[in-house]
Amino acid sequence: MTDMGRVYGQSAMDFAVQAVALALDDSGLDKNDIDGLLISGGLCSYLNMSDAVSMHLQKALGMQDLKLVNEMNAYGATAASMLQYAALTCASGQTDAVVCVFADAPLQENPTAGYGTAINVGTGIESLNGPSGILNAATQFAMAARQHMEEYGTTSEHLAEIAVATRAWATMNPFAQKRDPITVTDHQESRMIADPLHLLDCCVVSNGGIAVIVTSLERARDLKQPPVRILGWGQGHPGDRDDRMIHTGARMSGLQALQMAGAELDDIDIRQIYDCFTYTTLVTLEDYGYCAKGEGGEAFSNGRLGPGGDLPTNTGGGQLSGYYMWGMTPISEAIIQTRGQAGERQVPKHDLTLVSGNGGALQYHASLVLGADI
Amino acid sequence: MPRDEKRPTPIRTDGTAGFFDAAKHGEFMLQHCGNCDQFSFTGYRYCPNCYAKTEWRHSDGIATVKSFAVVTESSHDGFKKLLPYAVATAVLGEGPTLSLRYDGEAGNIAIGQNVKVAFQDNGPDEATPVWVAL
Incomplete structure (x- = not known):
């Protein structure tokens, strides 16, 4: 992985090439050992910014006669889906070594437009969001969080507990963008973005x-x-199912991934959950079965997810405090922890990790079970 | 009006021409399938239930609020003037769910409340649907 955050002077394509070079060096493989390439872009790709990650990456990497190339998209569920597809082609013998890449560079040193206005407009019925003032994910996830609050009595303080625990991990991650500890009070006093979501309910944005x-x-x-083993995977895509905001695809995809890995929830040592917002962590863990449905607010409070808690989750600071590389954020931290290379934030037992990727406004979900080679 | 202060307007497609034609004179329409008798609101020609061709049919636009958010920060100049404004997801009597801005006091909206579709005239551009209090 490259440097993260407010890193200027290069495009998403530049970051992608740099990330591949770093991964090759890290693994000891040569460029010529790679015979598959899976590509995924972030905000730059959807905002049509210059040099967004695209199929041109193969050329930029100087790779010819590959056995597999694809630009994939299931939004935040893409990264976990790329690893699934890569594993299938390696298992079938189609490929020997597939590199899966995500890169993005939406932050500009002298911004000309905010992320808040950066919407994918669409046409026809899909074009009603922009005129309706639904200009970002925060508005949609605010509606999701409110629905959960109404149905189950979840509170903003419950969401704060998740922000605080996640930040506590980030203080120990040199890659994390936000490393100053925060309290529930800091969360409650942070400015409102889309009620009920405060600023500290929202993820960072990263290059x-x-x-x-x-x-x-x-x-x-x-x-x-x-080695980090890909032991199980699953997908669950509710699409526009009416109750998807509080009953997400995590349930379906998580059950499949655990079953394939031959694991129970109790066997999982660490959770790396796609956290575009605090609420996403809460509802994903809930739908994975870590508590009775609707009880996530209380169940994940009191530091249970943080350092020293019994359910270590998002141990690199997630996307809330770490870095926003979409589905690659939870995967990258899962790999670092599984290898035992997380330094002072290393979780003592790190044999099995459950990873989630969540796409769109909770329409898409992919899960992985990753494990140490023991 | 300076360009940045202009809020985005909907973009008509061939499949939604019937909807936006009706919207121009304030009428709300949903897609109806003559084959399976279901209402839908995809903007694509075929019924998502049975894949028969749909037709636009009048709706009273009355819906029940399922959830809402109150937007308190925007980097879009056209929406800054409206802050704080509410956005609501509501279920129409005919079945489809729709998310629109609530044109009214943000503090007056509540889950379970009934709202109704109305249209904002955007001059030469397409009319924008909003929720209004019933």
Whole structure:
């Protein structure tokens, strides 16, 4: 992974190339060992910004005669889906080593337009969001959080507990953008963005790139880093199902991933949850089955998700405090923890990690179970 | 009006021409399927239930609020003037769900309340649907 955050002077495509170079160096593989490339872009791709990540990445990487290339999109569920697809092609023998890349560079040193106005307008019925003032994800997730509050009695203070626990992890991550500890009071006093969501319910925005190389276990064992095994995966896409805001695709995709890995929820050591907002962490853990439906507010309070808690979650600061690389944020931290390379934030037991990727306004979901080679 | 202060307006497609034609004179329409008798609001020609061709049909636009958000910060000059404004997802009597801005006091909206579609005249541009209190 490249430097993260307010890193200026290069495009998303530049970050993508840099991320691949770093991943090759990290693994000990040569560029010519790579025979598959899966590509995913972030905000730049949807805002049609210059040099957004695209199929041109193959050319930028100087890779020819690959056996697999695809630009994939399930929004925040893309990264986990890329790893699934890469694993399938490696398992079938179609490919030997596939590099999965996400890169984005929406932050500008001298911004000409805010992310708040940066909407994908669409046409026809899809074009009604912009005129309706639904200009960002915060507005949609605010409606989701309010629905949960109305149905189950969840409070803003419950969401604050998640922000505080996630920030506590970020204080120990040199890659994290927000590293000053916060309190529930800080959360409550942070300005309102879209009621009921405060500023500290929202993720950061980042420039950067992350590349993950998928290959066979035999091959991985001969490389420089400890292998991280892809033990299970699943997807669950509610689409526009009416109650998807409080009953998400995490349930369906999580059950599949655990079943494939032959694991129970109790076997999972660490959770890396897609956290575009605090609410997303709450509802995802709830739908994974970490508490009875609707009880996530109380269940994930009192530091349970934070350092020293019994449910270590988003141990790098997630997207709330760490870096916003969409579905690659939880995957990258899962890899760092599974390898035992997380420094002072290392979770002592790190054999099995459950990873989520959540796309759109809760329409799309993909899960992974990643494990150490033990 | 300076360009940045102009709020975005809807973009007509061939499949939504019937909707936006009716919107111009303040009438709200939904898609209706003559084959399975279901209402939908995709803007695409075929019924999402049975894939038969749909037709635009009048609706009273009355819906029940399922959830709402009160937007308190915007970097869009056209919406800054409206802050704080509410956005609500509401379920129409015919079935489809729709998310629109609530044109009224943000503090007056509540889950379970009934609202109704109205249109804002945008001159030569397409009319914008909003929720109004019933």
